[in-house]
């Protein structure tokens with residue numbers, strides 16, 4: 001399943017998304033036929049994970065374009081731009097969403113003088129390219145992660161991960177799980193400790209499901225057990241994904257990642273972020289500028305539809321937190337692993353990209 005694209009399937013006039021709210025017990029696909037339904041699917045977590053959101057949004061723009069059957073260029077352009085706007089409002093933290101939308105918009109602007117059919121064609125090709133590139137990128141992250149991590153211990157490694165940064169969170173293979181897949185292919189995995197990741201349970205429901213299907217030994221723990229296993233030297237390395245990395249290396253990821261990074265520092269355990277370069281926000285100087293999504297309190301009040309907290313008790317639901325770059329051993333990207341000093345090394349990478 002690693003590089004089999006089960007997260008999303010492009011069908012030309014529709015986008016099929018595996019409904020991640022229903023996994024692991026039901027494999028159902030939700031069909032999006034326009035930008036609005038794609039934006040809702042992103043907002044409602046049918047599709048989730050930074051790179052997967054970006055790919056879905058690119059197809060959402062394509063759907064907006066392909067839906068138009070008239071012959072007014074102005075109408076067509078305004079429909080596509082409305083689609084881009086709707087998609088941009090779906091979730092605020094993962095920068096890959098805005099990165100993908102900006103790629104689509106740039107192409108729209110570049111081809112503005114062309115025919116409607118030509119623009120439709122160009123947008124669809126670009127969305128497919130974003131999807132294909134993501135799989136290649138993740139495989140490169142996997143290879144670079146192997147180089148960064150395999151030297152840490154002679155024996156097989158016990159790796160702790162949080163949330164789901166796997167095939168389901170990307171177009172295929174995964175970022176943090178791409179690194180774990182690559183370590184496993186090289187016989188370096190003892191087991192993966194999977195944080196359940198309250199409140200949405202991406203670790204318990206999605207990561208364990210992916211790892212099990214790949215035959216990678218894994219054990220689910222509740223989020224409050226990480227310190228226990230670290231204190232008993234049962235964690236050799238922590239590898240997680242990211243939703244947005246600032247220019248100083250501060251990294252936003254699923255709520256709970258910050259706590260893990262502090263624990264890892266305390267127990268002197270290497271802590272790696274695995275993310276594509278498209279997750280680096282070169283306009284953001286530090287992590288405190290990263291917008292943090294506040295999700296519906298019902299996700300905290302309920303566990304899989306069962307109420308555990310009554311309405312009269314207040315709850316909070318910040319969906320992400322920011323790990324300080326000083327607690328990050330390295331940021332594994334498709335271009336190699338970035339090590340401290342992050343400000344200098346991320347600036348160097350930015351220069352290489354222009």
Ligand code: MRU
Nearest residue numbers: 048049050163165169241242254
């Ligand atoms: O709220 P989610 O499930 O979209 O959050 C996902 C994460 O935090 C992932 O770790 C991150 O997007 C990296 S995915 C390769």
